[in-house]
Amino acid sequence: MSSLKWPFKNSAIQNLFNIDLPIIQGGMIWASGAKLAAAVSNAGGLGLIGAGSMKADMLERHILKASSLTDKPFGVNLPLIREDVEQLVEKILEHEVPVVFSSAGSPKRFTPTFKEAGIVVVHVVPSVKLAQKVEAAGCDVVVAEGFEAGGHNGIDMITTMALVPQVADAVNIPVLAAGGIADGRGIAAAIMLGADGVQIGTRFAATIESSAHDNYKQAVVNAGERDTVLHLAKIGPARMIRNDWTDRVAEAEARGASAEEMRELLGKKREMAGIFQGDTDEGQIEAGQGSGLIQDIPTVAELMERLLYETSHTVNHTLG
Amino acid sequence: MSSLKWPFKNSAIQNLFNIDLPIIQGGMIWASGAKLAAAVSNAGGLGLIGAGSMKADMLERHILKASSLTDKPFGVNLPLIREDVEQLVEKILEHEVPVVFSSAGSPKRFTPTFKEAGIVVVHVVPSVKLAQKVEAAGCDVVVAEGFEAGGHNGIDMITTMALVPQVADAVNIPVLAAGGIADGRGIAAAIMLGADGVQIGTRFAATIESSAHDNYKQAVVNAGERDTVLHLAKIGPARMIRNDWTDRVAEAEARGASAEEMRELLGKKREMAGIFQGDTDEGQIEAGQGSGLIQDIPTVAELMERLLYETSHTVNHTLG
Numbered sequence: 001m002s003s004l005k006w007p008f009k010n011s012a013i014q015n016l017f018n019i020d021l022p023i024i025q026g027g028m029i030w031a032s033g034a035k036l037a038a039a040v041s042n043a044g045g046l047g048l049i050g051a052g053s054m055k056a057d058m059l060e061r062h063i064l065k066a067s068s069l070t071d072k073p074f075g076v077n078l079p080l081i082r083e084d085v086e087q088l089v090e091k092i093l094e095h096e097v098p099v100v101f102s103s104a105g106s107p108k109r110f111t112p113t114f115k116e117a118g119i120v121v122v123h124v125v126p127s128v129k130l131a132q133k134v135e136a137a138g139c140d141v142v143v144a145e146g147f148e149a150g151g152h153n154g155i156d157m158i159t160t161m162a163l164v165p166q167v168a169d170a171v172n173i174p175v176l177a178a179g180g181i182a183d184g185r186g187i188a189a190a191i192m193l194g195a196d197g198v199q200i201g202t203r204f205a206a207t208i209e210s211s212a213h214d215n216y217k218q219a220v221v222n223a224g225e226r227d228t229v230l231h232l233a234k235i236g237p238a239r240m241i242r243n244d245w246t247d248r249v250a251e252a253e254a255r256g257a258s259a260e261e262m263r264e265l266l267g268k269k270r271e272m273a274g275i276f277q278g279d280t281d282e283g284q285i286e287a288g289q290g291s292g293l294i295q296d297i298p299t300v301a302e303l304m305e306r307l308l309y310e311t312s313h314t315v316n317h318t319l320g
Numbered sequence: 321m322s323s324l325k326w327p328f329k330n331s332a333i334q335n336l337f338n339i340d341l342p343i344i345q346g347g348m349i350w351a352s353g354a355k356l357a358a359a360v361s362n363a364g365g366l367g368l369i370g371a372g373s374m375k376a377d378m379l380e381r382h383i384l385k386a387s388s389l390t391d392k393p394f395g396v397n398l399p400l401i402r403e404d405v406e407q408l409v410e411k412i413l414e415h416e417v418p419v420v421f422s423s424a425g426s427p428k429r430f431t432p433t434f435k436e437a438g439i440v441v442v443h444v445v446p447s448v449k450l451a452q453k454v455e456a457a458g459c460d461v462v463v464a465e466g467f468e469a470g471g472h473n474g475i476d477m478i479t480t481m482a483l484v485p486q487v488a489d490a491v492n493i494p495v496l497a498a499g500g501i502a503d504g505r506g507i508a509a510a511i512m513l514g515a516d517g518v519q520i521g522t523r524f525a526a527t528i529e530s531s532a533h534d535n536y537k538q539a540v541v542n543a544g545e546r547d548t549v550l551h552l553a554k555i556g557p558a559r560m561i562r563n564d565w566t567d568r569v570a571e572a573e574a575r576g577a578s579a580e581e582m583r584e585l586l587g588k589k590r591e592m593a594g595i596f597q598g599d600t601d602e603g604q605i606e607a608g609q610g611s612g613l614i615q616d617i618p619t620v621a622e623l624m625e626r627l628l629y630e631t632s633h634t635v636n637h638t639l640g
Contacts, residue, residue: 009640128545128612147467148479156546159468159479161500161509162609166545169613180481188512189481191638193505225448225486226476254554256576289482292448293489315639318511320329 007315011196020044022197027077029053030275031205031212038069039300056087080105107137126154146179150288168194182290184310213278225292241285327635331516340364342517347397349373350595351525351532358389359620376407400425427457446474466499470608488514502610504630533598545612561605
């Protein structure tokens with residue numbers, strides 16, 4: 001068991017979040033409820049409830065459930081683009097959630113409120129320019145998320161490899177790397193790039209405790225490295241597993257379809273259909289390029305132990 | 321000077337190429353002639369003459385010049401797409417170049433010829449599927465080149481972070497990582513991802529010994545992480561620094577312009593104009609996303625020492 005030791009120096013992340021391992025489970029709509037978040041926190045990382053697919057009442061239920069499932073800290077991922085975001089913020093404050101990861105909006109809007117409440121605030125960005133705005137807004141940590149990440153994505157298409165060291169150079173707050181990380185090799189690489197820890201999405205979406213549909217999890221397992229595609233640049237780029245629907249989207253984009261047409265082609269509730277209801281032909285199966293590295297659907301405890309082992313093994317195996 | 325030690329185990333790459341450091345300077349049209357290649361080899365890496373912008377006679381002159389500038393091994397990068405590729409192959413065989421990096425074509429075509437002549441054969445790919453074909457063709461090494469790389473690029477848009485570990489799992493031959501690597505952090509990360517060494521392009525294009533125009537080198541120095549764009553997917557995707565011309569390309573692509581129109585918009589000799597003649601407004605300034613990490617134009621000797629220092633420092637600084 002001596003190889004099951006985190007091989008890197010402790011970073012500011014462990015102290016800030018009060019966790020053993022600087023491995024954060026990304027908040028994902030329809031996949032990361034209380035069960036997944038609590039399991040990750042119980043295994044020594046930080047689990048996040050993904051508020052993106054929850055109304056305020058539902059978020060409250062998940063916060064209460066997570067509190068009953070773990071004594072460890074957990075967080076909430078909050079897409080600021082939501083119209084009812086203030087109601088979500090109220091629930092976070094009311095139940096004293098210790099960590100908030102915000103995204104898809106200005107970090108200036110709620111950071112002062114959260115900081116006043118003693119909450120650790122993290123914001124997710126796809127570029128150096130936005131990372132600097134996150135630091136200026138007073139956030140504690142920034143997530144540098146690359147083009148290979150699943151789900152919603154930046155318009156500048158900057159990859160994790162290129163983005164993380166540039167963000168690390170540009171800000172003084174700790175940096176989490178996200179995008180394309182699905183095993184210990186990716187974790188070790190992220191640390192080398194200058195990250196203080198990692199945020200991992202798709203790998204956690206394909207675990208037993210994830211609330212995604214079994215068809216979704218199996219689609220991730222089946223996907224090779226060429227099977228995710230980035231579409232919808234005109235209305236908000238997202239990465240997903242290629243299927244019948246994305247082929248129609250690709251055809252429309254190749255002929256220069258308008259934003260309006262793309263919105264029609266997207267329709268409503270396509271993420272719910274794909275991730276939660278398991279419609280792998282017509283749903284939006286959000287997943288990252290790391291899907292090609294995912295071959296099974298383990299429990300979170302098994303996965304976390306494996307990630308720790310792989311990270312340690314990677315370092316020990318490569319050093320001269 | 322104790323920190324100037326390569327921190328990783330020696331890999332198959334050092335033995336195969338007979339070099340001290342598993343750092344390969346990518347062959348780049350209009351930038352990597354004999355002077356750059358020889359300087360990299362003299363500094364302990366492997367320099368490549370980029371045959372992509374040379375007719376057979378010119379390639380011969382560069383091979384002879386490189387031989388006069390270094391006693392160390394160097395190689396030639398050979399784009400198989402060239403109509404006169406057989407004439408280029410003849411020169412490589414005639415002058416007993418020890419290493420060939422081929423790309424943009426089937427590795428089956430010339431690998432047997434090169435292997436018979438005792439040449440180490442490497443092929444560059446953007447996907448796992450093609451990496452397996454490279455191994456099956458009998459190549460000695462495969463380069464897994466990510467979406468963040470400058471110049472010609474794969475259609476599947478797979479990033480270095482996602483691609484390298486998947487290629488490492490899929491083949492038994494050594495793997496070089498390419499794309500987005502511009503400093504020691506990127507080198508250390510690539511090794512963690514499972515690579516046996518790295519191929520670095522843009523960082524070497526912005527050195528004193530590079531034959532690119534000073535305007536090109538300065539454009540790389542000036543570029544931030546959001547300043548490279550990938551275009552021309554319909555006729556052969558390439559990554560370059562955004563300028564007046566790429567803005568017109570982007571506009572045409574957004575309205576779904578045909579491959580024929582894109583070919584017209586590309587015209588002829590645009591890479592030469594951009595890289596060799598220094599037309600930064602209308603030329604094709606091929607460069608990778610790592611450009612944002614490049615802040616100066618050092619000599620190759622300075623750069624190689626820096627890369628070694630940074631790689632060593634990165635490892636020592638992160639380990640617990």
